[in-house]
Amino acid sequence: MAEISMKVNGRAVTAEVEDRTLLVHFLREHQGLTGTHVGCDTSQCGACVVHVDGKAVKSCTMLAAQASGAQVLTIEGLADGGELHPVQAAFREHHGLQCGFCTPGMIMAAVDMIRRHPGGLDEKTVRAELEGNLCRCTGYHNIVKAVLAAAEAMAGQKAKAA
Amino acid sequence: MYQTTYHRAASLEEAAKLLAQADDGKFLAGGQTLIPTMKQRLAAPSDLIDLRHIPELKGITINGSDMRIGAGTTHAEVAAHAGLAALCPAICRLAAHIGDPHVRHMGTIGGSIANNDPAADYPAAVLALGATVETSKRTIAADDFFTGLFGTALEEDEIVTAVSFSAPEKAGYAKFPNPASRYALVGVFVARRPEGVRVAVSGAGEDGAFRASALEDALARSFDPAALDGISLPSTGLMSDIHASAEYRAHLIAVMAKRAVKAAIG
Numbered sequence: 001m002a003e004i005s006m007k008v009n010g011r012a013v014t015a016e017v018e019d020r021t022l023l024v025h026f027l028r029e030h031q032g033l034t035g036t037h038v039g040c041d042t043s044q045c046g047a048c049v050v051h052v053d054g055k056a057v058k059s060c061t062m063l064a065a066q067a068s069g070a071q072v073l074t075i076e077g078l079a080d081g082g083e084l085h086p087v088q089a090a091f092r093e094h095h096g097l098q099c100g101f102c103t104p105g106m107i108m109a110a111v112d113m114i115r116r117h118p119g120g121l122d123e124k125t126v127r128a129e130l131e132g133n134l135c136r137c138t139g140y141h142n143i144v145k146a147v148l149a150a151a152e153a154m155a156g157q158k159a160k161a162a
Numbered sequence: 163m164y165q166t167t168y169h170r171a172a173s174l175e176e177a178a179k180l181l182a183q184a185d186d187g188k189f190l191a192g193g194q195t196l197i198p199t200m201k202q203r204l205a206a207p208s209d210l211i212d213l214r215h216i217p218e219l220k221g222i223t224i225n226g227s228d229m230r231i232g233a234g235t236t237h238a239e240v241a242a243h244a245g246l247a248a249l250c251p252a253i254c255r256l257a258a259h260i261g262d263p264h265v266r267h268m269g270t271i272g273g274s275i276a277n278n279d280p281a282a283d284y285p286a287a288v289l290a291l292g293a294t295v296e297t298s299k300r301t302i303a304a305d306d307f308f309t310g311l312f313g314t315a316l317e318e319d320e321i322v323t324a325v326s327f328s329a330p331e332k333a334g335y336a337k338f339p340n341p342a343s344r345y346a347l348v349g350v351f352v353a354r355r356p357e358g359v360r361v362a363v364s365g366a367g368e369d370g371a372f373r374a375s376a377l378e379d380a381l382a383r384s385f386d387p388a389a390l391d392g393i394s395l396p397s398t399g400l401m402s403d404i405h406a407s408a409e410y411r412a413h414l415i416a417v418m419a420k421r422a423v424k425a426a427i428g
Contacts, residue, residue, distance in 0.1 A: 002168050019168040019210075020200075043198045046264060055238070055267040061197050062268065065168040066190075066212060112263065131344065132262025 004068040008033070009077025017064050024048045026064035027074055035075040035104045039134070046133030049105040049112075050074045056112035058132070075104035078111070086157070087111050087150040096146035098137035109133050110147045114154055121151045164206040170215055174298045177211050178319045184209035189321060191273030192236065194265050219272065219323060222246060227329040229253075230296075233272025233322040237261070240271060250291070252333040252351070252426065256283050259337065261344065272322040275307070278314050278370055280401070281345035285371035287335065289362035290351035293327035310369045330355050332385065334426030336418045337365070340405055347406055348414040350374075352422045354385050361419060366400050366411040377419050385427065387420040 002021075005014040008031055015030055027033045027050065039047030041060055048060040051073040078085040087110045090096070097103045113129045114121065121129075126147045127140070135143060167184075171177035181187045188207035190196055191214065199205040213219060219234030224245040231240060240246060240257035247254045260266055260274075260283050274284040275295065288295065288304045295302045298321040307315050316322070330353040337349035346365035353360050361377040364370075380389045393416050397408035406414070 018165070020163045020166050022163075022197075022201075041201070043194065043265070046262070049264055052267075056264045057267050058264045060201075061194060061265075063168060063193070063197065063210075065170075066193065066214070068170075109264065116263075129263055132264045 002065040002068070004064055006067055006069060007071045009072070009074060015064075019063070019065055021064045022060055023050070023052075023062045023064045023067050023072070024059035026067075027059060027072070033074050033076050037101055037104055039101065039105070044132075044134065045102070045105070046109060047102050047105040049108040049133065051108060051112060054115075056109050073108075075108060078107065085111070086153045087114070087147070090146040090150035090153065091143075094142050094146040094149055096138070096143045097135075102133060102135045102137075106130075106133050106135065106143055110150060113147065114151045117151070120155060121148060123148065163200045164203060166200070166207055167209045168212065169209060170212045173216060174218055174321055174323070177213060177216065177321060178298065180209070180211045181319050184211070187211055189213055189276070191234065191270045191276070192268035193273075194261065194269040195273070195277050195279065213272075213321065219321075224249065228326065229329070230324050230326040231271055232324050233276075233296075234270050235272075237266035237269050237271070237274075238263070241266065249329040250327075250333055252335045252353075253287055253291075255425075256287055256335045256351070259283070259339075271325055275325065276314060276316060276322050278308055278312050279345075280311055280367060280370045281340075281343075281347075281365045282371075283335070283337065283346055283349050283364060286346075286349050286351040286362040286364035288325060288327075289371055289373055290353045290360045291327040291330060291333065292353070292355075292360055293325050295322060296324040296326060297322055305373075308370055313370070332426040334422040334424070334428075336421035336425060338414050338418055348411055348418050350377075350415060350418040350422045352377075352381065352419060352426055354381070354426065358382055359385060361422075363415055366415055368399050368401050372399075374415065374419070377416075381419075381423065385423065387423045390416055390420050390423070 002019045037047035039045035043061045185208040187209035190210040221232045223230045237257040237260045333353040335351045337346040349364040359381040361374045395412045397412040400408035402408040
């Protein structure tokens, strides 16, 4: 068994888990954070994307023990109290989902994508950057629209703050 | 996944010691191949020795025209490094197209070359750049490092610590990704130096990445895509599988080589 401790959505957690426990199973089964999904379980689909130390990773392809000592952010930790994160708001506004299964991973990937492109995003970049996230409903159009709108909204917020 | 025991090494010495103590241990870098392989029960190491927290494996150093990439450097870090981009933009572009953004945040150059997957991108670059592989025990020339499918010159307890190379005059990489997995069906890296041209191919060889001497000779005469017009490569020694026949891969090598040269001369 592995003794692990990490910060999940800002809250310090400590646990004893089997060494082979994947981060996604730790989050879902031990922490009850079922917003992070297991889609393909073969590192393809991106439904399990969370942030580890500020970077998007596939939590089905990382052991919980590997993440010990890290800061983990899941979809549950994104909203600021009752107020949706701008990416969440944009997905709602632009109908960037149908069944919703891929949405948590899409949103976590989008937040990371926007962070890595402070100069802004265009459609081609967004489509290329969504390489690691599969959606079987939407055909991606509204997801791309939502990401672009969120990037613009967040740049606007930043400009206002500065 | 079968049971395993996780260890986190703080130094190269500790990592080697932990491996020696393990029944059937394996070093774990970014884990983007090893963890999926364990999940499929195709690998079942008794112990995993995590190398991600060893300071000696971190960082990129630029010294004049010499580059040294620590083995623990992620694909995302290589892709975004301004110093590397100034001296050898092809290595950044290669790193930027491995897997997907999430995989690139975890996967490392050391892990990639130590695993030597026949469809991985980095082995072609390391071969074509004539890089030196630094390990916990010695330095190994690229031409001696890759020894076949998933095979390397590494000893059981030897750890890749860095990859170093000097700036080529021109370099380029082009790959034809498998439409589903995005692994290289064929990837070709070309590098020109005053002493000659080196061309290495990933994704196609039955024994992993290899140098294509016919292409090297043609490009040494003229470093231009047109120098490869009409060239036809034998399909012997190339992989044939559900994704592509050996003949198709042979054809793709010439096509990708032309694109790589075009990218190199930009």
